[in-house]
Amino acid sequence: MTSEPILSVDGVAKTFLLHLRGGARLPVVSGAAFELRPGECVALGGPSGAGKSSLLKMVYGNYRIDSGTIRVRGDGDFVDVASADPRRLLRLRASTMGYVSQFLRVIPRVSTLEVVAEPLVGDGVAREQALERAGALLAWLNLPERLWPLPPATFSGGEQQRVNIARGLIAHRPLLLMDEPTASLDAANSRVVVELIGEKKRAGVAILGIFHDAQVRETVCDRVIDVTEFAKAA
Template sequence: MSEPILEVSGVAKTFILHLREGAKLPVVEGAGFDLHAGECVALGGPSGAGKSSLLKMVYGNYRVDAGAIRVRDGEETVDVATTAPRRLIKLRDTTMGYVSQFLRVIPRVGALDVVAEPLVHDGVPVAQARARAGALLARLNLPERLWQLPPATFSGGEQQRVNIARGLIAHRPLLLMDEPTASLDAANRGVVVELIEEKKRAGVGILGIFHDTEVREAVCDRVIDVTSFGRAAA
């Protein structure tokens, strides 16, 4: 088997509650697993087990108290837990994508340009990037009349489709997904399943949280029980 795209080893995280006299809230301890190209792995466990926290640690949004999170970036391996901020930004630009539950974009920018932006950042000509963005939005059943409007005005399900399109449009070898189908109807959940399968066939390694049982069973090769990583947060 090829070298993993992601290796998590001995990761621990505890939150300090400064408004509660410094009380400590353990999240995970001794977390360890790996992820290979073309594989989709789900983080499983009940609400509060630390799934989202672990995903954010892999992306570098949360600091790690102990352990290593190694991401393969071409011929180099980068430890997200210790790397410099500039190197982390570069890693996100080239290697690591993220589809969060919530869409955070610049106000007043239309949905088409929101989705096209990662391609433009990669050097794809604007017209070509917008064409590919339109094709993806159409596939996700977002009406064309909405494409020029800022997604802040959209419904939750519409915003989530824009979020998914933006996260999937550019190729990144490692993709993190946090409940990507939470606000979608059955038809659009089916489209997302197809898109995830296409990413897997393209060799993308996917780590995600999938509370929808049908989606999880359709796309995930295995499930990692986060509750096995020490005493999780309540």
């Protein structure tokens, strides 16, 4: 396991332009800087509205930044997410960056088993093998087998969250971003997610996440980055 960072954020600033408010500008972060290494789990900390989710989306490339660099090591080279063209960013996501958001967004009428298996199929794993691994992961997350053939759009919030987690964790990605992965889960399923995160860390995956559950955060995270320090500078 290398000590070289897989993620390097340096001097990142972001301001939202509010078109419905007469072009008012809303500063989010300024001077954001940190690094993340393989096998490390780091939490973005701070109160609601401090910019945690926004910063996570900047790292994933969903939000463009005003200045600074967000460098991710993929396939041996560093790619600056902030300046990468869309095709390069998609390749980086396919090979290097996984993302577990708070909300499940999937194609309608596709079964839960297919939804979870899809990233593995995209990696070239045989469909039957991918479906088998998807089933094993869903079982670990205590999602009843009777739900696997059904589309997850009608599931409860907690059930959808478990599908989301399974889909985000099934394929190996060296960098994993997680936005409140246990927000809709009960204590038993939160413990399963803690186990899965521990397994990813042991495999050398670097994890950057938002964990509002203090017990989960203290169990899985090696350190906390206080996002309010970046917000103050904005």
